[in-house]
Amino acid sequence: MPTAEGDHPIDASVTQLNQRLKAAKLGLQVERRGEKLNLRGTLPPRPGSPRLRAYQQRIPLKLPAHKAGLKQIEKAAKVIAAQLLENTFDWQNYLGPSAGLKRVGADLATQIEAFQTHFFQSRAGSHQPASIKTTWEKAYVPYLRKLSAIASQHPSFSLPEAIYATVQSTTANSRSRQVCCTALDALAEFLNTPLATPLKSFWGNYGNSKTQIRQLPTDEAILSAYHRIPNPAWKFVYGIMATYGLRNHEVFFCDYAMLTNGNPEAAIEVLESTKTGQHDVWPFYPEWVDKFNLRTVTLPTINTDLTQTTLQLVGQQVTLQFKRYNLPFAPYDLRHAWAVRTIHMGLPDTVSARMMGHSVAIHNRTYHRWITRRDQSAAVRAALGKSSS
Secondary structure (H helix, E strand, O other), X not given: OOOOOOOOOOHHHHHHHHHHHHHOOOXXXXXXXXXXXXXXXXXXOOOOOOOOOOEEEEEEEEEEOOHHHHHHHHHHHHHXXXXXXXXXXXXXXXXXXXXXXXXXXXXXXXXXXXXXXXXXXXXXXXXXXHHHHHHHHHHHHHHHHHHHHHHHHOOOOOHHHHHHHHHHOOOOOOHHHHHHHHHHHHHHHHOOOOOOOOHHHHOOOOOHHHHHHOOOOXXXXXXXXXXXXXXXXHHHHHHHHHHHOOOOHHHHOEEOHXXXXXXXXXXXXEOOOOOOOOEEEOOOOOOHHHHOXXXXXXXOOXXXXXXXXXXXXHHHHHHHHHHHOOOOOOHHHHHHHHHHHHHHOOOOHHXXXXXHOOOHHHHHHHOHHHHHHHHHHHHXXXXXXXXXX
């Protein structure tokens, strides 16, 4: 029965169709809501519902309220009635933004295009559009392209099979494997495609072990390498990263007012447009502010207009300059060394994590080795102090 107020040219046809459905005892009725057609009937509880028995619900087919839409919904009613009779009805085919894609048999390219639209629309209110764009281009696009290529090479593969093949084509125990799993898991969730084996089981042991194995530069090595850089602007970049533990691109998106006005705390503000948004950072060591002449802000002239470039491309220029100057370690080594320095100096992990712009969980996982050693050392000192008193 129509639910919208007023008559509609198709209402008489809807009534006739409902009479046919009732005569066939399909247990479903068509309803018009505005310009859309849906089905209503006694249906199993939706996923996550606390109800245990079937009850009256609407299937949001949202087919257009015209003659062609009526033909489609009549076919759908017969299919759904058969599924209900055979106990094979699955709400996943009718819920969420991807349900329509399944009903029309959209190909993988169309599904990925819809996923991209959903990715950006679901983050439309974010204050970090540049970061979102970078995440999409760096963490999703490469693996979605790989998935498309594998699906094209193996047309007999189901989507889950193509996803598993894509994951297994990446290097085991690597960051690329982990990022691939995250991207394709999000795609599968969007498409309501169940995966028999969770992708997280393919992650391997990439994680904190990589940071632990890395030979971080000593303070002496950091100071020594600074003098290898001939360009004052790139010396500033190096010094800021060493003293504040910044990501490559963050150097170019900071408020340095407290440095330039001589404030003794010399904190800097990483701006909202960066990967993890606004956060304040203090120097460790404070004396490095003067040692690296950081109160005179001198940045290299590179394109930082995020309508023309990305945070990733800005960061890549820093990595390239480190290589050009033949520095003995990578930019991120300075960031890791800063983090470990704050651990040894007793800065609370919550504060350090906030200044690094990531969660406490990530901080503790990444720097677990040094945090554990610090806490054990403190416990031993406390125990020895009690025994001697």
